[in-house]
Amino acid sequence: MLLRVPAAYRTDDCLPWVLPVVKKVEKLIVEDSSLNHEYLPILGLPEFRSASSKVALGDDCSAIKDNRVGGVQALGGTGALRIGAEFLRRWYNGVNNTATPVYVSAPTWENHNSVFADAGFKDIRPYHYWDAANRGLDLAGLLDDLEKAPEHSIFVLHACAHNPTGTDPTQEEWKKISEIMKRRNLFVFFDSAYQGFASGSLDKDAWAIRYFVSEGFELFVAQSFSKNFGLYNERVGNLTIVAQDGENLTRILSQMEKIVRTTWSNPPSQGARIVSKTLNCPELFAEWKGNVKTMADRVLLMRDQLKGKLQALNTPGTWEHITQQIGMFSFTGLNPKQVEFMIKERHVYLMASGRINMCGLTSSNIDYVAQSIHDAVTKVQ
Secondary structure, X not given: OEXXXXXXXXXXXXXXXXXXXXXXXXXXXXXXXXXXXXXXXXXXXXXXXXXXXXXXHOOOOHHHHOOOEEEEEEEHHHHHHHHHHHHHHHHOOOOOOXXXXXXXXXXXXXXXXXXXXXXXXXXXXXXXXXXXXXXXXXXXXXXXXXXXXXXXXXXXXXXXXXXXXXXXXXXXXXXXHHHHHHHOOOEEEEEEXXXXXXXXXXXXXXXXXXXXXXXXXXXXXEEEOHHHHOXXXXXXXXXXXXXXXXXXXXXXXXXXXXXXXXXXXXXXXXHHHHHHHHHHOHHHHXXXXXXXXXXXXXXXXXXXXXXXXXXHOOOOOOOOHHHHOOOOEEEXXXXXXXXXXXXXXXXXXXOOOOEEEHHHOOOOOHHHHHHHHHHHHHHOO
């Protein structure tokens, strides 16, 4: 039984799900005789870029109204991170930032380290995030790292559904993070891979991003539509840029064109057209939000049921963190020896860290998983 399946949604039958709205839009694209296979602009499909940034920043975003927001279509969230990192290494705070510290959470998605290292950054540091003892956010450690970081350091922040812990700051905690980052001139680079997928609400999952923008930050947001559209193999991403003013935005986008030209030259159209048509049509947009909520609700249900079954078994310890965490992943709190027991004795496969993909849980296996966790905790210390 695999609870370490890739970062992809699965139905209660443990199968991939093509969103109904995606099937509908694919048919519309096939039947649209006006479309062709000409190159897209270097920065990507304009209507995709603008709609993507609007989803992240909100309909009433003042930065959009001030014409200081731009987007760059990218090859998934990873591509958005990479071109953002490349730009920052070349042009942020001078013309050579190889020594500028880049901070990533401890733990984080493992690709964060590689993306920034391959972009040329030499000083990549962890910041405190996961409190293993309390199975939650180490806010004090995080705030202390922000206070001690050199000015102009770059911080990669998970917008929602932190990968791999599933633990997000509260709104009040985000405000504390923002206050220090603003005061100490730290650069914000949000990674937003799960908007809508985490809570079922696009607005709730984008709260942190929108708050930082309202506080006047210049920032980057790497957006992925792999999870919330189920378009894993289409590589649909967007780098949203919030600049100080329109003039700065123009300069940034000009440099982004140079970076993209030597990276992938022009982005692919199919996935971007699916997302663009959906986001720009009110009826399709509403249907998409319903599809996203379907996925989020299943994950939330599995969290609730797993916690309830462990409590019913009187499994030692607290299991509130299962429902306090959010998104696709959960740090169960199992130690390496307990994980080894789960794998060897119960054939339930999860990461050595105790992390599981909640989408691997189904109505048909959740009782077995709960009993296995109970046995691991009670038999192995």
